[in-house]
Every structure is written in structure tokens, then in C-alpha cells.
Amino acid sequence: MVKAEQPTILGTQEGRGNQIRDLKDRLPGYWWAWRGREKDGSGETCAAFYRKDRLEKLDEGHRWLSTTPTVPGSISWGAKTMIDGSFHDSWNHKAARVTPTYGTANGWRPRPKPDGRRIDWIIATERFAVHKAGINTWVTRHDNLCSDHWAVQAVVSLAA
Structure with a gap:
């Protein structure tokens, strides 16, 4: 799916270090920013890969779902607030939606659930304009899935 979509x-x-390194080896032309969720940087990660021919990394940072989001490894149950005045969910741009609202956790079932619960988002700052947003329900012709989550996708640009 990644080769077909060629995302920027x-x-x-929830990637583990060996999985992220394996993905990096299979994605020539991409580089990454990642850190494990544990205090020492180990453990599962939410890595970001980007095409080196289209973007230049100027900075990077990580946030934890906690009341102290910049403290590595911090956890605070009930602190899921990610959207505030400076961040927005790309899906909330209704005019940009190109797919139905599918639940994003698929449980390895090859048929999407319309109007299901979205637990995966693309969050952007107000500096980005959202042109398209969708949930990619790609499966192979043999009903194999690449993940237990449907891919959330958006076309964005820097706002004028």
C-alpha cells in the first residue's frame, strides 16, 4: 500500500524498533523521526517517515498523552486531549472528506465498518490547509490487510 500511495x-x-528499521530498509528515499514511548526511548513508537526529496527536517519533537506531554515516558490516564486552539483534526474539514466515516480499528476484518469509531487521526496545526481527508480501506485481492487499523490519509499544504 505504501508503494502504491507514495505518501510524502x-x-x-505501535511500531517496535525492529519493525521500524525494517520499514526504513524497505522505503528507499524516506527518512524518519522516532522515539520509543518509554523514558529511555525504547518501546513502541509512533514513527514519522518522510520523503527526503520533498521535505527537509528542520526540527522534531515528541508528545506523550499525559498531563506533562513533553516529559518522556509520562502517562496520565484520562489525559487524551490532543486537540486545542493550535491543533485540529483533518477529518473535521467536512468539505475535504473523500470517503465515508469508517471505524479505523478493523480487527483484521477486510470489510470496513461504516460510521464506526475513529481512533486514528491526522492532527495538524492551523498553519496547514486540508484539501482532502479519507480513510483508506485497502486490502489485497485475497482479503489480506497491512494492519489492524485502516490508514487515515490527508492532502495538506501550508496555508496561505
């Missing part, structure tokens, strides 16, 4: 930026979730 590819975000992952």
Missing part, C-alpha cells in the same frame, strides 16, 4: 509523510503507530 507516513505516520506509524
Whole structure:
């Protein structure tokens, strides 16, 4: 799916170090920013891959779902607030939606659930304009899936 879609930026979730390194080896032309969720940087990660021919990394940072989001490894149950005045969910741009609202956790079932719960988002700052947003329900002709989550996709640009 990644080869077919050729995203400029590819975000992952719950990847382990060996999986992320394997993906990097299979994606020539991409580089990454990642850090494991544990205090020492180990553990599962939400890595971001980007095409080196289209983007230049100027900075990077990581946030944890916690009341102290910049403290590595911090956890605070009930602190899921990611959207505030400076961040927005690309899916909320209704005019940009190109697919139905599918639940994004597929449980390895090859048929999407319309109007299901979205647990995967693309969050952007107000500096980005959202042109298209969708949920990619790609499966092979043999009903194989590449993940237990449907891919959330958006076409964005820097706002004028």
C-alpha cells in the first residue's frame, strides 16, 4: 500500500524498533523521526517517515498523552486531549472528506465498518490547509490487510 500511495509523510503507530528499521530498509528515499514511548526511548513508537526529496527536517519533537506531554515516558490516564486552539483534526474539514466515516480499528476484518469509531487521526496545526481527508480501506485481492487499523490519509499544504 505504501508503494502504491507514495505518501510524502507516513505516520506509524505501535511500531517496535525492529519493525521500524525494517520499514526504513524497505522505503528507499524516506527518512524518519522516532522515539520509543518509554523514558529511555525504547518501546513502541509512533514513527514519522518522510520523503527526503520533498521535505527537509528542520526540527522534531515528541508528545506523550499525559498531563506533562513533553516529559518522556509520562502517562496520565484520562489525559487524551490532543486537540486545542493550535491543533485540529483533518477529518473535521467536512468539505475535504473523500470517503465515508469508517471505524479505523478493523480487527483484521477486510470489510470496513461504516460510521464506526475513529481512533486514528491526522492532527495538524492551523498553519496547514486540508484539501482532502479519507480513510483508506485497502486490502489485497485475497482479503489480506497491512494492519489492524485502516490508514487515515490527508492532502495538506501550508496555508496561505
